[in-house]
Amino acid sequence: MASSTLSPTKHQGGSFLLEPTTSDEIFTPEDFTDEHRAIARTTEEFWTKEVAPNVEGIQHQEPGLAVSILRKSGQLGLPAVVIPEKFGGMEMDLTSAMIVAEGISKDGSYSAWHGAQAGIGALPLLLFGTEDQKQRYLPKVSTAEMVAxxxxxxxxxxxxxxxxxxxxxxxxxxxxxxxxxxxxxxxxxxxxxxxxxxxxxxxxxxxxxxxxxxxxxxxxxxxxxxxxxxxxxxxxxxxxxxxxxxxxxxxxxGRGHIIAFNILNLGRLKLGPFAVGGAKEVLRASIKYAKERKAFGKSIAEFGMIQHKLAEMAIRLFATESCSYRVVGLIQGELEGFSWSQPDAAKTMLKAVEEYAAECSFIKVFASEMLDYVVDEGVQIHGGYGYHQDYPVERAYRDSRINRIFEGTNEINRLLATGMLLKRAQRGQLGLVEAVKKLQAEILGGPSLSTAADEDSKLVENAKKVALLTLGVAYQKHMAALEDQQEVLAGITDISMNAFAMESALLRTQKLAKQHKGENAQDMTAVFLREAMEIVESSARTVLAACSDGDALRMNLAVLKRFTKFEPVDAIATRRRIAARLLSADRYSV
Missing domain, CATH: 2.40.110.10 (Butyryl-CoA Dehydrogenase, subunit A, domain 2)
Structure with missing residues (x-):
């Protein structure tokens, strides 16, 4: 199995809330190996040659067309990236599978064919099948001779x-x-x-x-x-x-639920790269249209409101890309030295994914909602033409909507994410209780000096503290019955999820800065951190008001205000710089 460029440092699932992470410890797209870049090129070439010319035919369900293209991808090994060579696969790493998913996702319909074949079609057999079952079926599923x-x-x-x-x-x-x-x-x-x-x-x-x-x-x-x-x-x-x-x-x-839930975790993770690839394509099309469309005597790309939209699309895309590949890297780190020839290889793979089940739910929710935003703004930039089927953004707008339902609805995943973190704490796998007590002691001690080295790092540190604050207050109010308080759980997930995305974007930007790269990333991160903190504050207000009242509520809100205050940046000027770089590159860029 190909290996990713990773630090040997490992972090337990959910531990991002409790401990700092350095930029050297996370995996980013800039860390792709030569092998990763090669599979990305193969996927792009396949898309350009086989899928792009046939998108309309696929949309109209021309008999046998999508299956024939899927089988051509099978000849290249694209549906079988992680499957062992002895079963007809490429035996590459999980990162490679995510890269293929991103590259194949420019069209929602074809990506559904590919995703079902490579993911929920093949993986149950690979991870839970007997040797006989795998010998009988997996080689044919790998090549798409058998559609799954x-x-x-x-x-x-x-x-x-x-x-x-x-x-x-x-x-x-x-x-x-x-x-x-x-x-x-x-x-x-x-x-x-x-x-x-x-x-x-x-x-x-x-x-x-x-x-x-x-x-x-x-x-x-x-x-x-x-x-x-x-x-x-x-x-x-x-x-x-x-x-x-x-x-x-x-x-x-009687153990079918083990298969179902584990396959869902992988599907939720893969939805991140799928959404990233789709969003990049919509952003590219929107940049092209904005530069070509003239109004009031000039290109609409010169208008501030259009630049705002393009920049915000890229900002949310950057955050999603950063946290998606961070989770891929975390799982890959658990699989260091992994080989399908090892005893209990499937159990090792499943354990690695399960360790980050909460983060997989974060990715599913965050990515699907990012893509919905991007396609919506893509249509808006196109104006009336965005409502016309001759333009791909119309199809992308409709195709995106299912992602908030696929792989467990976003509502279910919001409940699961915090629920899984609480269960890990109850099993002694995550020190949430100790962290909440430490935070409470800090609060009672009055204003404290942040350990963060700069304003952006302080924002991330404080977002995590807000997550712990709301968890502590909610658990103190409801105890074991917290699992029945759906709105509260969902609010806490929104706080934790945004804290994770904030940290992922910042760490990636810091990593780029060490290489004297990522000028756009710095601007995108600066805006994103402050936007996300506003979501953190709003969600926390809702949770705290539901779980405390009177003097206790007033004290909690005072603490929240301390944690969520920040120095604003000039978001208008920053977005204009981001948009200028996008328009110069004609595509998403960091």
Missing amino acids: AYCLSEPQAGSDALAAKTRADLTPDGKHYILNGQKMWITNGGAADLYTIFAKVGGEKFTAFLVERKFPGVQPGAEEKKMGIKGSSTTAVYLDNVKVPVENVLGEI
């Missing part, structure tokens, strides 16, 4: 996947399971040759099965009529007395 799909959702079981009604009953001779039920919203469903289907054995034990399309009783439904990603295949899958050999049970009986 993942069947978890049902008409009445979306976010609550464990409420599934699909049954699996063992035959009297013990050789097969009989599956009956219906799956819903299945990506690649209409073209898949192999389905990973979740069903309850005996109506109780949630279990995964490998089900071939050719098994009698398997019937994909008609293509769904969707708002966006119209060129992707999304169908129901009907199961009518489908006989599945017992050898095709994936993982353990």
Whole structure:
């Protein structure tokens, strides 16, 4: 497995709230190896040659077109970047898979085909399959000879996947399971040759099965009529007395939730690079249009409001890119020296991803909401033309919306992120209690001198303190019942998530500065930190008002004011500088 350029220093999941991190300890796109850059070039060449000329055909679901392109990508190994060579894969590192995801995501429909094949289609088999199962199926999935799909959702079981009604009953001779039920919203469903289907054995034990399309009783439904990603295949899958050999049970009986939740973590992480790639393409198109469109006798790119939009698109993109690859680097650091030939290699991979499950939820939420902002402003820059199907931003606007629903809704992920941090603390894996007590002692001691070396570092340090403050106040109010306070949990997640993004952007900028690079990054970070701190303050006010009152609330708000005050920068002038660099480069640049 290819290795990333990483510091040997490791940080526990969630520990960013408790301890400082230096710029040398994080992974950024500037740290890509020659091998990483090579796979990026291969992906770009594939996109330009095979996908770009066929985007309209894919959108109109020309029969067999998307599958034929997917199989061409299989010849290059793009759906099988992390799969071991012995199963037809490239056996590269996780970073490489994320680079491919970013490069393939210029169109939402094709990226859905690729993402389902390389991610939820292949990974359950790779990580949970027996040697026999992998030998039988993985080489064909690697090349897309077999199109793969993942069947978890049902008409009445979306976010609550464990409420599934699909049954699996063992035959009297013990050789097969009989599956009956219906799956819903299945990506690649209409073209898949192999389905990973979740069903309850005996109506109780949630279990995964490998089900071939050719098994009698398997019937994909008609293509769904969707708002966006119209060129992707999304169908129901009907199961009518489908006989599945017992050898095709994936993982353990009654342990299907382990597969489902771990695959979701990886999907949430990968949504970061997918959103980054899509946003870069929309920003590029918006820059091009703004330079070409004339109004009032000059290019609209010369107008301050348009420059504001372009700069803000880049700022949010930079923050998302920074925290996405930071998490990839954290996981890759846990996998130092990893090889698929090692005993329990799959367990090692799963453990590394699970360590940063909360951060994966951050990425999913932050990236999907960034992309929604970027496509919205892209349409606005295009004006009436942005509403016309002849312009790609119209399609990007519709395609983006599903990302806040994919991989667990953003609402579910907001609940999960803080919930997972609290559970880690309860298990003794994260010193939240000690950190909250330390902060409370600092507060009672009066104003303290920050250890931060500069104003930007102080903003990051204080955002983390606000996260700990709200966690402490909320837990003191609700104790174990905090898990039922959804709005409070979501507010705390917004604080922690923004603190993580703030630190990621700042550390990347500091790392660039050491190389005398990143002039645009410095300006983008300066604006982003202050915008994010305003979100931190607003979210904290809501949480504190819900969890305290009277004198206690007044004291908490006074503490919050101390932590969230900052010296503003001239954001107008800074955004104009950012926009000028973007317009000069004709694309996103740091």
